[in-house]
Amino acid sequence: MIRAKEIRTKICSQELKSVDVVKECFSCIKEVNPKVKAFLKLNETSALEQAEQVDKKEIKKYGLLEGVPIAIKDNIMTKGQSMTSASKYLENYVSPYDATVIEKLKEAGAIFVGRTNMDEFAMGGSTETSAYQKTANPWNIECIPGGSSGGSAAAVSAGMVPFALGSDTGGSIRQPAGFCGVVGYKPSYGLISRYGACALASSFDQIGTFTKNVYDAALLTSVIAGKDYRDPVCQPNDWIDYTNGLNDIDVLKTLKIGVPKQLFDYRVDSEITKYFNEAVNKLKMGNVQIVEVDIPVYKYVPALYKVIMCAEVSANIATFDGIRYGYRTSNGVSLNDQYAKSRGESLGYEVKKRILFGTYVLGAKNYHRCYHQAQKVRTLLIDQITQSYEKCDFIFTPATLQMPVKFGETLPEECDLFLIAANLAGLPGITVPWSFTANGMPMGVHFMGARFSDAKLFAVANAFEKIADFDIDKYPTI
Secondary structure (H helix, E strand, C coil): CCHHHHHHHHCCCCCCCCCHHHHHHHHHHHHHHHHCCCEEEEEEHHHHHHHHHHHHCHHHHCCCCCCCEEEEEEEEECCCCEEECCCCCCCCCCEECCCHHHHHHHCCCCCEEEEEEECCCCCCCCHHHHHHCCCCECCCCECCCCCCCHHHHHHHHCCCCEEEEEECCCCCCCHHHHCCCCCEECCCCCCCCCCECCCCCCCCEEEEEEEECCCHHHHHHHHHCCCCCCCCCCCCCCCCCCCCCCCCCCHHHHEEEEEEHHHCCCCCCHHHHHHHHCCCCCHHHCCCCCEEEHHHHHHHHHHHHHHHHHHHHHHHHHCCCCCHHHHHCCCCCCHHHHHHHHHHHHCHHHHHHHHHHHHHCCCCCCCHHHHHHHHHHHHHHHHHHHHHHCCCCEEEECCCEEEEEECCCCCCCHHHHHHHHHHHCCCCCECCCCCECCCCCEEEEEEEECCCCCCHHHHHHHHHHHCCCCCCCCCCCC
């Protein structure tokens, strides 16, 4: 599958027909998806109809993504299509409206090929908690692809689509991007509207992108970013073309890149340490100044995330009561029994566990001791990260501290530590593939910038991509 930019350019110049692109896309899906299981639902008929309409268009009416296939994580609403969030609770739910990002993609001419698998209600880091199937890592189908957006990551990595949307609450885009060898981007909090996305933890959630290179991530972000009055956290701003300035490799020479002192306080896979040090040396060879930054509150990040995220889960999932929509038990004998059985019969273990813990920390006896205290420490983390940007322009870390494990095995709690920090602080982050380990699995690195430094973040990630000279398509997956 060729890059999104090339597809759009060739369709606009009539060198390529959109119908042929879509047919190639579904041919690849039919060959690879039975092994990887990245998709929950395909829209082959409607996608081909969309493509036929694109081929009939006048050139002057082409959008930024005209005729380009895209996959959508199954917690983002598309009008008239099912949206299950990989849960039995929403098994028969049909979206009554489009999410804002879907509206923007339709205006840009993108073609929706299907909906990707995920952890149930985005709760998990392996895509194993889906109520329907487990998605495999295309580089080793015995290993997890990461999560919760593992379906989108695997679909792009295996070449089934040129790009996909995911959601990122605690590294849920950037972690599977690192595991699957693709570019995963989480925007600044408030840059991209979340209207029409099923909420997990509202102060963390952001919709972001999976692509095979940084340029396509910037292109897709140019389409879906922008003010939306329906999402009150969206910030007003003029339209930005995030692809501008991506050809300036010299941008690295003007930068100071910070490496957290705390990186070496945790159990880091020896191969990740080796290849990350090589990435740091590569930056130094590009005349980048590397500085050490000290953020002591990093050690509290896993606990902070768990307390605040579960509290917000408890509040958000309260709407799934079996009354207004979704699964409803046939065995309820009273209203409370109806609530309990509807949720008990349709929600998975991970979801129930987070609801119970979140309800506990929000209880009258625990609110100030747990939740309120966690929010105080979250503010301290934001302050320390903000102060670190007085010494550097971006913070640079491995995407994850461990390599993907096999199904049934558990990643350590601190594995996504440096990704979660971006969600806690509302900052943009991007994972870029860097190398392969000895066993043939990809390994990514992560840049985190100050809030709303997204344009410069793309420029830096793109420049690093060029000096890394890593082309995922040179290394075939399954």
